Every structure is written in structure tokens, then in C-alpha cells.
Amino acid sequence: MHHHASPSAAPVVPLRGPRRGIGPDDMRLSGGFWGRLQETNAHATLRHCLEWMERLGWIANFDRVADGDTGGPRPGWQFSDSELYKLVEALAWEYGRTGEAWANETLEALTGRIAAAQDDDGYLNTCFGHGGQAGRYTDLSSGHELYCTGHLLQAAVARVRTVGEDKLVDVARRAADHVCREFGPEGRQGVCGHPEIELGLAELGRALGEARYTEQAGRFVERRGRGTLEPVALLDSSYFQDDLPVREAEVWRGHAVRALYLAAGAVDVAVDTGDDELLGAVRRQWDRSVERRTYLTGGMGSRHQDEGFGEDWELPPDRAYCETCAGIASVMVSWRLHLATGEVRYADLMERTFYNVIAASPGEDGRAFFYANPLHQRTAAADVRPGEVNPRAEGGVRAPWFDVSCCPTNLARTLASWQAYAASVEGDTLSLLQYASGEVRAALAGGELALRVATGYPYDGAVRIEVVDAPPRSGLRLRVPHWAHGATLSDGSGDRGVEPGWAEVRGPLEPGSVITLDLPVHPRLTWPDERIDAVRGCVAVERGPLVLCAESVDLPPGLSLDELRLDTARAPRAEADGAAVWVSSAPAGPGAPGGLPYRPAAPPGGPAPARHEVRLVPYHRWARRGGSAMRVFLPTV
């Protein structure tokens, strides 16, 4: 039996405002870039995550709590419960999307094991609060208890929105009630070192119509930034955003995933409570952080030390952290801001991040993942042995699993619900935000608008949209990406150029009518702001939404990536899946043998260097042909 999700079954459903997303089965992808990623996720990644967590005993941790057998050593970090919850969330979206029996059965089996570990009062955590363990909430800075609970609530939200209330939702409700009692106005006045409970509570509150949950989410948002958290090791309180109240901060700082989950939760609270000041604070932080602390790929996080944002303009390509989870969290924030404001630029950043962070993480088989996503790899990384847990992804190699393994399951839940971010609805107008082949059916004010989209995007910029069904007075808007200067639209009113922003489709939408959007995806040069010291004198190549990169495996023998100098005066040649450009190979500076690499004279001009043709490939595909040195920003001649 094929289950159909309810019409409002979206990952985020604000209680206020005119816009909403579409549900997980309102769009069906048919192949193409995202369709293939989603299929691989469905048929490889979900099982892969399940297998690893069974093998490592992270799921058995729940059984041990249920059996009262918690005295011995416990595998996994304090936050390993959250990985199971993210997998359960992914399974919920997957079942909502496809109705596939395995996803539902697996979810129900896991729910049984999770439920069995829940204490009578609703507390649910396998690392604290039982025999031989530290007491509940004795380590709010590092214990991650509320963080794990937040992910449980998000999983339950996926279930409510695709199936309705079931045992998982009951478990989540009891856990949320426990949190409200424990941390309510009369309870502990603390927050969790890792934000997440905020958006879990806010979304569950929306899904179940429980205003108490939203209120508690708001309490956590407001309590933050008051220095209540004990500093962790050598990091200061900005690490977990406890340095400044959310509504006072100007920019994101500290641990990137924490900062972004907190921002997402703050938007949920702000929207549902009509708190424009709080919403404005997050919008201001987005503006400043995107302008000064964001990589060309959309990646966020400049430092390995604290997995965190750096200062303004501190964007080193080689030590870029750009954690996959931070990319996902950035999408979560931008999506909420798009729904809250209707502004197109939030969807622009989502596209950049989808193609150049999120799509870069999984390997072709869906069983290995990037954790960090640097823009420059100096030396080719060694392969990870199959079955080996990578202690920490330093970048350069996709690994099957990590000691801290937040990214694979985060990716799984995101890919399983990707289509829900591809369009939004406002009254009788559908806005197409992301382009992918498939069918869209969206309930508008006047009835259901059904479209069939066919495109080779992002490799081909032509997007063909056929109207299958349309209610009277329905409208259609298409996002023209910010880079797509020279785009053209063909609709019932003829052909015309359209500017970046929104392109409104003119003429009545009728079954059979065809709209074509043509986006220019030829290779283009992109220059960094001069204040980004780390890439001064360099340029990047982009193509449509794709950031390109040079990989050492594509270089002629004897040529090093460090010697490449891009000749920006020459036109690049486009290939079907990448761009070929002329580069000049300038011999690197002579250096000083046995001495310091600093010279008393400027580098000599020297004779005209040899010229080579070097192929630049989409960044998201890098290191798929074995370990490789790589760079996105190339020095100019």
C-alpha cells in the first residue's frame, strides 16, 4: 500500500505568515542530479547508517537502558543517541516520500527500542541518569542531553507530518513534556551546550498544536547568551553562543552547527510568536555572516579548532572546515527565512549550499562521506580502508563513518526530504525555487497546480515546465539565480529576458501549456572581495550553481597544482560536465634552498611560461577518483 502524506506535510510549517513549503510527496523527482542523490540515499545511505550504528553498539545502548544494564562501558560519544534519531527522521521522510515498506518497518522497530529506554517520567537518554552513569543534566555544557532530545522531536515531527501520531510521536511528546517540566519557569534555568532542542520543540509544538512547546523553545532561546554554561576546555563561551543573547548578536560566531541550529530555532519562535525583533536579529546575523564569513561554496566554518566561524574575512581555503552539517544547518536557517520573508536571496544561498556542500559530501555509492569540505587540499589524502572508522575527517577523503558521526545521518534526513525545499506556496502562487526533473503537485488557494519539470540542470540551463493541471487564477513564479544574468523566459506571452530574482510567468496557466526558462550556465570567473586575505590574487571558476575546482589527477605529469596560474584573458571552453580553461604554468618562486621562503626582491617576471590546458571539474565531484590535491581559487597570471 502506498501511503500518501498529508497536504501540509513539510519539514517546516510556520504557524504565521502567508508562505509555506510543499509536502514530501508533493514533488516527485525523476532522475537528474537530485533524483539520483535521493535514490542513492534511499537504497544505500539509510541502510549504511543503520548497519554502522548496530555494529558500533550505538543502538544497543537503548537496549541496555531498557534492560537496566548500564553499568559497563558505553560505546559512542555522549551524543550518539542523536544519530539514531536523525536516521529515524530520515526513514520517516523516506516513507512519506515513497511509502516503501522497509523504511516504515525499520522505523517502527527502532521506535520500539527507543521507547523501551524511556524513563517513566519521559526522560530519554542512554548516557546519563541510569545505574553507573552521571546524573541527569549534570553536564549541560558537554552532555548533549537536550540536543539529543531535540533530534528525537524532529524525528517525531517528520512522523506527524507524513503518517500522523504513532508510538514515536508519543515518545517524543512525553520527552517534550519532561523537558518543559524540568526546564520550565520554575525548573532548571539552564540551556544545552549544543542548541537543537529549540527547533525540535518549536516544530513539535507546531505539529501537535502544543503552544507550551513553542513557549519552552522561546525560553531556551532567551536564556542563551547569559554565560550560564561552564566553558569547555580551552574554548570561550562564544563556542556555544553563550556570550551574547540571540537578539543582541550581530553575526554568527563559535561552533557553526550550534550557531545555525540556534538561529533556526530562533526563527521558528520569532515567526510563531510574531516577534519581529527576534526575526530581525537573525536576519541581520545572516546578512553579516553571509557577507563576511561564508565561503564561495556556501560553506560555513573557517576553523578546525572549534569547528567554528572565524572573524570577518577570515576565510582560508585550505583550513576551511565547512562541515557538512553546517551546510545542512545553513539551509535550515535560510529556508525558514525564505518562508518568513519571501525573499529570493535565501533560496539563492540554499542552492549554492545544496550543490557545493551537501552534494559534495556523499560518495557515488552513498556509503562514504565528507565531513569537512575545504576549498583547497594541499596534498592528496590517503584512502580510508573500508570498514574503518575515521577519527575525524580532516577533508580530502570520504570516509564510511566517523568517531563523531553527525554528518552521514544529517545528510540522510536532508536528502530524503530535499524536494520539500524546492518550492514554496503563497496564496494562489507557486514559487519554484530549485530546478529538478519531476512532477510537482501543490495545493493552492484555488485548487491543485500540477507541473511536469524536465531539465538537465545544473549541467544544462534549460528548464522545461509543462502545466499538467491548474486551478483558475493560479500563478507561477520562477527563481532566477543571482548569477544568471542573461536568462530568458518563454511563456504564453512570448520570449523575454528576465533578471535575477523572481520571474513571473505571464498568461493563463492551462493544462498543456509549456514554459521554458533558460539559465546561462557557461563557465564564468568569480573574484573574491579584496578583504579576504587568504585568496588575494586568485580567481574561481563557476558554472551555473556549481563551483569548479582543479584537481591534481587532471594535471599533466610534472605539473603541480601550486604552479597553476589561470589566464583570465582567455575564454574557457565548456564541456558537457565541466569546463576546460587555459592556464599558464608559471614555475613557482625559486625559493632559497636551506633558507627561509622570504626574499629580498619581488618574484622575477621571467620568460613566458609554458601553457597547458587544464580541466576544471565541479567541486562536488572532487576526490571521487582517489585522493587528489585540489583547489577552487587559482592564482591569476
Added chain:
Amino acid sequence: MHHHASPSAAPVVPLRGPRRGIGPDDMRLSGGFWGRLQETNAHATLRHCLEWMERLGWIANFDRVADGDTGGPRPGWQFSDSELYKLVEALAWEYGRTGEAWANETLEALTGRIAAAQDDDGYLNTCFGHGGQAGRYTDLSSGHELYCTGHLLQAAVARVRTVGEDKLVDVARRAADHVCREFGPEGRQGVCGHPEIELGLAELGRALGEARYTEQAGRFVERRGRGTLEPVALLDSSYFQDDLPVREAEVWRGHAVRALYLAAGAVDVAVDTGDDELLGAVRRQWDRSVERRTYLTGGMGSRHQDEGFGEDWELPPDRAYCETCAGIASVMVSWRLHLATGEVRYADLMERTFYNVIAASPGEDGRAFFYANPLHQRTAAADVRPGEVNPRAEGGVRAPWFDVSCCPTNLARTLASWQAYAASVEGDTLSLLQYASGEVRAALAGGELALRVATGYPYDGAVRIEVVDAPPRSGLRLRVPHWAHGATLSDGSGDRGVEPGWAEVRGPLEPGSVITLDLPVHPRLTWPDERIDAVRGCVAVERGPLVLCAESVDLPPGLSLDELRLDTARAPRAEADGAAVWVSSAPAGPGAPGGLPYRPAAPPGGPAPARHEVRLVPYHRWARRGGSAMRVFLPTV
């Protein structure tokens, strides 16, 4: 009574080879750059370190072991014992240098408390092995027991070489014997996560004529790099150089202080055992690491994450770690290599590191210190409150003490013995390596050579050397720094130009004869190798051995450090203690409000920017006028 150290009382005394250093009272500084630093160290820093360690209970940890009272919480990290030993070493050198009673009395009082904590079998550590503590050597990766012992042995070496055998030396001998038994051929086949025991044992073996200690040092050197250490948290085994045997490694990697202490110990072992292969390995590592992994300041360590070296050419100025202790350790390695080979370039790097890392650390009052020494500070750091322990020095502000407080005591022992690195002796020739006002008396093959040096170096390049006393057939060599093109020497044979390297003084050395070396210290531009991505398009300004920098406190109102563009076509003007250069203020790129800092077009040339005169100051003095943004490398126009 003024005690005089023995003639061979140097910090490092190789058993083989023709060269040796001079003893701590063979040179007496009289004011000047290093004389003043040494006086501040003697009268402020030594007491400051003592006061802080008493206040924090790090010294009382020894009393608690002596009293059998180790059940309660113990202040300080596992390695806090080593800070006391480094202070004791500093006191030993200070007493050897000056004979000041306070230094000796304090040393003896501390020795009594240390000795009382030693177990009957020689084991000595306040963190392990007693009631309520973890067992001895149960955590070789992180426990730092042998590291602490190594510093105890170095302190004892300072005592042997300045006073002779005393209670401290007896304690050290018993500790060393314990280590030889415990980790000998039949004992534990482990190494310490933090190298240091190697050079402690080797130097104590030299000082006491105990070949067993040198053999044990060699055993530790050879055991390393075989993967016996349990990885720490998320770092791999290169963090503590356990990835490759010392004699196989091509370059320094991992934690910089660890890598350099290990290298220093390996040189000691190689020299004393005539192991040219091992010596060659460290020389090779020096070559490669100096060429590709060293900052303009001489600083080493490109990453905060592991306080470690980065990859080749990974030398970000903003996130440079350049720990003060790594600068000290680099000097220790280069000094040993100079003694082993006689090559001048090792002394060149020492000078660079002395002036731009070591001299940068202490504040003017000798009671606050830099821990990290970045070459670019983006935003002015907030002041540290007096009496406040800094959790970790991120750079930008000197702090009175740190949670991990290795740098202040390391600095104290280095400054107390600085003059011993200023000259070396080979047969009947004295080589002057560092220039400072004062008197030198060195025992040569044929008798004592006595010189009086007068100079305003490094601000003035004239060095006047008067011969006070000289045996027949004595020789004098002067180091001409690698940057000193155009230097001139005036001696008994007249005036002549001398090239970087060694300048041999000609003519007989007789009482009253005067030699003058003139080193050009006008401001000069220095360009980085093109492979250092992080400073592409930038230039630095140096003056003599001093690296200069621009500080925000010197800028005209409204001008940001990020907007400075150095006009390299203009000649700089020299000032008495800094250089004034013309810079053009180019408005920074327009950016894209609300958008990403990446543009589809190269930055416009625009109108001729306003010109400002900006003063560049010696790097070692930065942040002395309050928190300041700072940069060493400046973009060119």
C-alpha cells in the same frame, strides 16, 4: 659572595666535535636590547612565576605528595610540575650568571620541597602514583610524567654547570636512574607523549659523565615513531611524532614544541654517539621545515587545532600559532646544530627567532606574556584583567598567566641564559653570533680572549669591539647576518666590505685594538615565496633582524588596517626605533550588501587612492599600547 661558574658551564655541552658554547658568566651584558630583557627577567619574571605557582597551588602539589595527602583535588594540569622545574632551571642560570643570593636561596628552598616529594625508588611526580591518583605511567600519551622528569633533569644540568652537584642534582640523578630502570631494555617499551626526557637525559649524561643516561635517551629516540602511543582524542599519531621514526622523517610535523624538543634530543644523542645518520636526519628536517613551514618571524606552528606545524606552504598569518615555547625549542635545535656543524645559517635563524618570537612574548614589565604569536591580528584584543588566568592565549594580548602556562617559565630560563647562545668557541677562535653590549671572556686553546662590545643593535647596525685581552694566535669571527648585504668591517687590516656569512677579523688581536662591524639596518622589503598562498600579493618590511608590522593604533582616524596598500615604489624613511613608509589607502572592494563576498568582475582600478604616511613598528613591541589590530604582511598597491 659572587659565585663564578665553571668554564664549560654552558646550557649545551656536546661530548664530541670541536665547538662549544660559552658559559653563563663568560659574557656579561650591559644594558641594550638583551641586557634590559635579561634584567626584567631577573627582577620581575622569576618572582612573577614563583608567585603564580604558589598562588595556584602548583608548588603545594609537591608538599601534598610529601605529606601523603593526595586524595583530594589537585590544582593544575598533569604537567604543572614541569613549570616549577623550568623556574628552578631559570634560577640556576640566574645564580650562575649573577651570583645573586635570592636566586640561590629560592632554588634551594624549592629543591627541598621537590626532594620531599620524591618516592624512595626515584619516581617523582605529583599527579600519578600516589593515593587517590592514577598509577604510574598508565597514560603515556597524555600523562606527561617523563616530560616533567626531563625538565627536572634540565634544571639539574643548569645546577651542575653553574655550581656543581647539590641536592637538586641528587634528586635528578635518582629520577634518571629510575627512568633507566623502568624504561630500559628490559623495562616498559614506551615513550612519553611529549618529548623532553630525551634531551634531559642526554644533557644530564654529559654533565655527570653517565653514558647510561645518553643510552636511555637514544632508546627513547629510537622507540618513537612506531605507533606505540594511544591517539589522543581526535588527533592522529603525528601529533606526538609517533608516526615515523626520527631518522626516517623528512620534515617536522604535529605539535611544534614536541617535534622540536624531540629534534633537540636527537641531535644530542647523535653527536655524543657519533651517529651521523641521525644527525643528518634532523638537519634534513630543519632544511625542509625552515624552507616551507616557518614564518618570517622564525615562528613555527601554523595551526591552533593541535598547536602544530601545517603542511608545506601552509603559513596563514592570522591563524599562525607560533607558540613562544616553539620559538624557544627552535633555538634549542638550531643551537645544537650550529655546535654540531659550525654552520652560520643556524645562528641566523636563532637571531630571527630571538628578536621576533622570544623578545615579543614578555610585556615591558616582565609580568605578562604572549603565548601565540600571530602575524596578523584582525581585531584588537580586549585587555586581560590583572590577576586573571587566561584560558588560552589566542594571540593579541599578553596575559599574566595561562591555564596551560608553559611559556612564562620557558621564557624565564631562556632569558636567564641568553648570553650563552651569543658566541661559540672552536680551538683558538671565538665566533660572535649575536650582537649585544657587554663583555666577553672566552677560554680559547691558548688562553682567555676578552672583548668589550658596544652597540645600539638592532636599532643601530654599528658594532664596536675592543680587545681587552688576547692570547697569542687567537682568532675572532663575526657573523654577518644573511640579510646584511653591504656590511663593512674595519679591523687592523683596514676597511672592507664583507658578505653575509663569517667575517674573519684580520691582523693580530691585541689589547686595545678595535674592530668595527657595520651592518645595514635601513628598512627593506621582503617578499614571500609564491607558494605561500596566504600572503600572496603582499610584502613585509624588515629592518636589520627586526620584522616590522603595522598596528591599528598608528593609523589615522577612519583608516582601517584592511585598507592599507604599501607603495613599494617609494623609499621608506627610517626612524630611530621604527620605519615610516608611504602607503596608499585603497578603499576595500565594494562588497555586495546582503550577499556573498564574491563578484563577477575583477575589482575596479578606480581613482588614485588617498595617500597616508603610516609608521611601522618592530613586531616584538606590538600590542604594548593596548589591544591593537596588527599585520606584518601588507598588500601592495
